[in-house]
Amino acid sequence: MFKWLGIQAVVGLSVLVLLLSACSGENAESETDVSPDLEYSVERASAEEAPEVIPAHEGINHEPTPLDIERDGDDVYINMTAQITDIEIEDDYNYKAWTFNGEAPGPVVVVNEGDTIHFTLDNMDPSIPHSMDFHAVHTAPDKGYADVGPNEDGTFVYQASSPGVFMYHCGTDPVLSHIANGMHGVIIVQPDDGYPTDDEVDQEYVIIQNEWYKYNDLDNMTNEEPSQVVFSTKALHEDQPNTNGTVGALIDEPLEAKVGDKVRFYINNVGPNEISSFHVIGTMFDDVYIDGNPANHQEGMQTVGLPASGGAVVEFTVKEAGTYPFVTHQFEHVHKGAIGELIVTE
Ligand SMILES: [Cu+2]
Numbered sequence: 001m002f003k004w005l006g007i008q009a010v011v012g013l014s015v016l017v018l019l020l021s022a023c024s025g026e027n028a029e030s031e032t033d034v035s036p037d038l039e040y041s042v043e044r045a046s047a048e049e050a051p052e053v054i055p056a057h058e059g060i061n062h063e064p065t066p067l068d069i070e071r072d073g074d075d076v077y078i079n080m081t082a083q084i085t086d087i088e089i090e091d092d093y094n095y096k097a098w099t100f101n102g103e104a105p106g107p108v109v110v111v112n113e114g115d116t117i118h119f120t121l122d123n124m125d126p127s128i129p130h131s132m133d134f135h136a137v138h139t140a141p142d143k144g145y146a147d148v149g150p151n152e153d154g155t156f157v158y159q160a161s162s163p164g165v166f167m168y169h170c171g172t173d174p175v176l177s178h179i180a181n182g183m184h185g186v187i188i189v190q191p192d193d194g195y196p197t198d199d200e201v202d203q204e205y206v207i208i209q210n211e212w213y214k215y216n217d218l219d220n221m222t223n224e225e226p227s228q229v230v231f232s233t234k235a236l237h238e239d240q241p242n243t244n245g246t247v248g249a250l251i252d253e254p255l256e257a258k259v260g261d262k263v264r265f266y267i268n269n270v271g272p273n274e275i276s277s278f279h280v281i282g283t284m285f286d287d288v289y290i291d292g293n294p295a296n297h298q299e300g301m302q303t304v305g306l307p308a309s310g311g312a313v314v315e316f317t318v319k320e321a322g323t324y325p326f327v328t329h330q331f332e333h334v335h336k337g338a339i340g341e342l343i344v345t346e
Contacts, residue, residue, distance in 0.1 A: 052216045053096055056127035060084045064102030069109065076115045076160075080106070082123045082130035082148070082170065087182065089212050089228055090247045090337075096215070097182030098125070098170070100132075104244050105208045105270055106168070106185030108234035111136075113163045113192045120155045123148040130178065133171035135309060136160050136187045145171045163191035165266045165292030165311030176272055180213050180221045184270035186234065186311070191294050197287050197315055202261035206234040209269040209276045209306070209328060209338060210245045226274060229333035231326070231340045236266075250326075250340025257318050257344050264315045265326075266292065271308030277329040279303040280316060280342070289313040303329050318344045 061084065068079035085102035086094045100106030111117060117137065123130050129147035137144065137158035148154035169175070170183035186208055211226035231250050235242035241253040257263050269276035279302065288304055290296035292313045304312050318324060324342040327334050 054127055054216070057084050057096055057125075060126075061086045061096070062102055062124055067101055067107040067109070074112075074115050075118060076111050077118045077120075078109060078111075079120045079122065080132070082121060082125055082183070084125060087244050088246060089230070089244070095182070095212065098130070098178060099182045100168075100170075100185055103242075104182030104184070105210060105232055105234070106183070107242075108185065108206050108236065109168070109187040110190065110236070111160045111187065112190050113160060115160045115189075116157065117160055118155065118157050120153055121148045122153045123150060126150050129172050130170050130183065131172045132156070132168060134158070134168045134187055135166040136162070136164065136168070136189050141171065147172050160187075160189045163189045163293055165268050165313060167268055167270050167309040167311065169270065169272075169309075174218055176221050177216065177218050179270070179272040180211070181216055184210060184272070186266070186268045186270070188266055188292065193294070195287075195289060195294050195313065196297070197262075197264075200262045201264045201315060203255075203257045204236060204264040204266065205240065205255050206236055206266045207250075207278075207326070207340065208232050208234065208245065208267070209278075211271060211274055212245070221272070226333075226336065229274065229328070229336040229338040231338055233340075247337035254323075254341040254343045257342060259318060259321050259344055259346055261344070262286070262315055262317045263342065264313060266311070266313055267304070267306065268311035269306035269308060269328075273308060274330075274333065275308060276306040276310075276338075277303050278306055278312070278314070278326070279329040280314075280324055280326045282320075282322070282324045283316045283318060285314045285316050287313075287315040318342070320344070321346050 065081045070077045080100050085099050087097045089095045097104045121132050129149050131145050131147045133145040139158045144156050166187050168185050168187050170178035172178050212228040214220040230245040232243045232245040243249040285301045288298040288301050292311050328338045
């Protein structure tokens with residue numbers, strides 16, 4: 001049933017976009033009635049709407065840049081880019097995203113508790129400043145998260161002194177535009193002493209929830225519902241999928257486990273506006289570490305609430321072969337794309 005729902009949502013959404021784009025004004029309203037499962041009052045963003053691309057961004061589509069991270073003892077040198085890259089967030093709908101490294105969400109960054117981060121942002125955007133706000137560090141924001149001008153780079157140094165699953169994002173004004181246009185991601189600070197359940201875990205994945213709005217439309221981002229709510233995964237290990245936050249990403253590239261595995265998800269809801277009610281259908285979480293801090297250990301949870309920017313480590317055991325969808329249990333958002341699948345085999 002839920003398999004059906006997932007496919008129906010993805011296929012149905014595309015159909016709806018086609019319907020909307022094929023119809024004008026008043027017709028569009030009646031046409032949406034043929035798809036009652038997908039009724040909602042929000043006008044979906046689509047390729048047919050003229051995007052308000054900043055003139056200087058027209059014609060720019062930077063190739064994704066691999067994350068550059070090097071370690072020297074407890075010093076970690078992280079080089080990232082702010083860049084403009086097209087992302088197909090739904091079939092035939094390209095979004096000229098403002099990104100870190102050409103991914104939205106940006107690449108996952110993993111460091112250790114106690115590391116000193118030497119972070120350099122190379123701003124490849126020719127027209128506007130960008131910045132980096134790592135929730136994982138203590139710093140005076142006007143210094144550590146300062147703007148880096150167009151075609152410039154800036155270096156910042158801070159400690160990762162608390163373990164967790166943290167959001168990062170561009171903090172340049174207006175912050176909502178920068179986050180909603182794609183400048184968000186996750187930094188994991190691994191606890192010094194690990195998690196008490198480390199030895200039990202067989203598979204681990206990163207899952208991120210984010211929303212999309214009408215292209216670069218601050219009024220829409222401020223006052224309206226998201227047009228897409230999506231999950232993505234970022235590769236923690238070789239051979240794992242690494243996706244953008246696009247409709248159907250984790251149905252097209254499902255995650256995998258074996259019967260009896262204990263599965264760990266590092267999850268974060270980068271928003272920018274909505275909360276997440278993270279739930280895996282067909283199981284419950286044996287162990288949860290709110291915000292990824294081992295001190296915040298909870299057991300036996302059905303759903304984990306993630307405020308905008310909130311993270312968690314969730315662990316569960318899959319006892320039977322099959323397809324386990326994961327969702328935010330605000331099902332209006334499932335119909336906008338917030339569903340993925342874990343395939344469990346013998
Ligand atoms: Cu920015």
